[in-house]
Amino acid sequence: MAIKLFDSLSREVRELTPSHADGVFRFYNCGPTVYAPAHIGNFRTFVVNDVLRRLLELEFGPDKVKHVRNVTDVDDKTIKRARDENRSLAAVTQQWTDKFHADCAALNCLPPHVEPTATGHIREQVDMIDCLMRHGNAYRAADGSVYFKVSSFSNYGRLSRVKERELQPGSALAGKSQAVDADEKEDGSDFALWKAHKPDDGENRWESPWGPGRPGWHIECSAMSKKHLGDTIDLHTGGVDLLFPHHENEIAQSECCNGVQFSRQWYHSEHLLVDGKKMSKSLGNLYTLDDLVAKGFSPMAIRYALLAGHPRKQLNFTLDSLHAAEKALATLRAHRAALAPAAAAHDAFAPVIAALQDDLNTPAALGALFTILNRKEGQPDLASFDRAMFALGFDLSAKTAAPKADAPPEIAALAEKRWAAKQAKDFATADALRKELAAAGWTMLDRKDGYSLEPAKK
RNA sequence: GGCGCGGUAGCCAAGUGGUAAGGCCGAGGUCUGCAAAACCUCUAUGCGCCGGUUCAAUUCCGGCCCGCGCCUCCA
Numbered sequence: 001m002a003i004k005l006f007d008s009l010s011r012e013v014r015e016l017t018p019s020h021a022d023g024v025f026r027f028y029n030c031g032p033t034v035y036a037p038a039h040i041g042n043f044r045t046f047v048v049n050d051v052l053r054r055l056l057e058l059e060f061g062p063d064k065v066k067h068v069r070n071v072t073d074v075d076d077k078t079i080k081r082a083r084d085e086n087r088s089l090a091a092v093t094q095q096w097t098d099k100f101h102a103d104c105a106a107l108n109c110l111p112p113h114v115e116p117t118a119t120g121h122i123r124e125q126v127d128m129i130d131c132l133m134r135h136g137n138a139y140r141a142a143d144g145s146v147y148f149k150v151s152s153f154s155n156y157g158r159l160s161r162v163k164e165r166e167l168q169p170g171s172a173l174a175g176k177s178q179a180v181d182a183d184e185k186e187d188g189s190d191f192a193l194w195k196a197h198k199p200d201d202g203e204n205r206w207e208s209p210w211g212p213g214r215p216g217w218h219i220e221c222s223a224m225s226k227k228h229l230g231d232t233i234d235l236h237t238g239g240v241d242l243l244f245p246h247h248e249n250e251i252a253q254s255e256c257c258n259g260v261q262f263s264r265q266w267y268h269s270e271h272l273l274v275d276g277k278k279m280s281k282s283l284g285n286l287y288t289l290d291d292l293v294a295k296g297f298s299p300m301a302i303r304y305a306l307l308a309g310h311p312r313k314q315l316n317f318t319l320d321s322l323h324a325a326e327k328a329l330a331t332l333r334a335h336r337a338a339l340a341p342a343a344a345a346h347d348a349f350a351p352v353i354a355a356l357q358d359d360l361n362t363p364a365a366l367g368a369l370f371t372i373l374n375r376k377e378g379q380p381d382l383a384s385f386d387r388a389m390f391a392l393g394f395d396l397s398a399k400t401a402a403p404k405a406d407a408p409p410e411i412a413a414l415a416e417k418r419w420a421a422k423q424a425k426d427f428a429t430a431d432a433l434r435k436e437l438a439a440a441g442w443t444m445l446d447r448k449d450g451y452s453l454e455p456a457k458k
Numbered sequence: 459g460g461c462g463c464g465g466u467a468g469c470c471a472a473g474u475g476g477u478a479a480g481g482c483c484g485a486g487g488u489c490u491g492c493a494a495a496a497c498c499u500c501u502a503u504g505c506g507c508c509g510g511u512u513c514a515a516u517u518c519c520g521g522c523c524c525g526c527g528c529c530u531c532c533a
Contacts, residue, residue, distance in 0.1 A: 324481055
């Protein structure tokens with residue numbers, strides 16, 4: 001089998017292959033900007049990339065995959081956050097990097113092999129900008145900032161298929177003034193490689209041949225990809241919103257500097273929608289992992305829900321989908337407990353892997369999974385099942401995160417009374433007390449040897 | 459205005475030129491005093507609308523309606 005993935009550049013499904021002689025598949029996934037907790041839309045992309053990472057390991061071997069995902073720890077937002085909180089940039093970005101790692105772990109995402117930071121690669125970025133200056137692809141503006149000259153790269157726009165970047169009537173930019181520093185640029189579509197220091201940047205400045213300042217956002221990924229994966233990589237991934245201008249700019253920078261193809265293939269996952277709209281603070285439909293855990297959902301259910309739609313289609317996220325995911329996961333746990341450790345080694349769950357290998361069709365994989373589980377004949381073996389769980393990244397040992405709220409004394413007393421009545425076979429009293437508990441918002445679950453109390457589900 | 463995507467059962471969501479995977483919810487049943495859990499069974503003659511091609515279209519083509527995203531920091 002081979003892993004096939006839609007390539008955003010050629011617009012066709014292509015087989016993934018390593019191009020380097022060492023047989024190591026190299027892929028770069030644009031990571032988060034660490035100034036606040038990531039939301040579940042961000043995590044959709046990271047979870048999808050995690051499934052891809054797992055598939056690659058199954059296909060090429062664990063030591064034949066090199067996965068790089070950056071952390072953007074210097075930009076307008078991180079600097080603003082540090083300024084607003086009167087803290088150092090490093091303190092702010094470390095806090096949110098740690099939170100990001102904790103969330104990723106909760107979602108059972110494998111850590112990338114290298115996780116470079118922008119501030120840790122200033123030299124590499126400066127070197128690359130210098131290279132672009134020497135090649136005539138960049139220029140220094142009056143304020144000391146350095147811009148990439150878009151007109152110097154004839155292939156610009158190939159990825160996003162947008163040639164003309166001028167304002168169009170009806171565009172989001174129409175009516176607004178152009179970028180603040182547009183007059184500094186030779187062309188409105190030129191983008192910053194190096195941003196000259198401004199008072200608002202505070203202490204966050206680095207030296208460069210063009211004066212103090214900080215790197216632009218786009219050059220970060222080009223420089224770190226080059227350093228850790230080489231001039232030509234096998235795959236570059238990210239969310240669709242990065243397609244333009246970020247990825248378009250990366251191609252321009254890298255190919256102008258290195259003179260060779262930047263990435264052999266591109267993959268973009270679609271947006272997660274909430275209530276039919278893209279998540280945004282202004283719409284008030286933005287969820288973080290913590291928001292959902294606080295509602296009683298387990299991170300694994302969130303992972304499941306994020307994989308329930310095709311990664312290249314917008315997925316409308318709802319709380320209902322989380323309920324469904326929680327139930328489905330419980331079913332998987334029950335099935336796993338019933339599977340035989342090692343029968344005849346027929347790979348019953350191969351169709352699950354096959355669906356994933358077919359352009360990361362996660363919903364089809366989940367469908368195949370249950371179809372196989374529901375079959376009456378045959379006994380699927382555990383190793384095959386576990387391989388499918390590994391590929392999907394489902395950790396079935398994780399318990400449902402039911403909030404363990406302790407019942408107040410009067411509720412506990414009622415429960416005791418009901419249990420006693422039941423033991424005495426006074427079912428009328430027992431039933432009446434169950435209703436009373438329910439009215440108070442508590443559900444009593446009986447077992448053979450006792451009972452448990454849980455807050456009633458809405 | 460440009461570029462792109464989507465509209466499949468109550469909800470979520472695969473898929474195919476030959477008659478619709480799967481999950482959730484719901485209904486019925488078995489089992490337990492009841493409830494919960496578990497297990498069994500059932501649940502779209504139809505895939506936005508209108509035309510066209512075809513022996514056959516939800517699946518191909520054309521038009522239309524509706525929704526969403528990008529073009530601005532963004533996964």
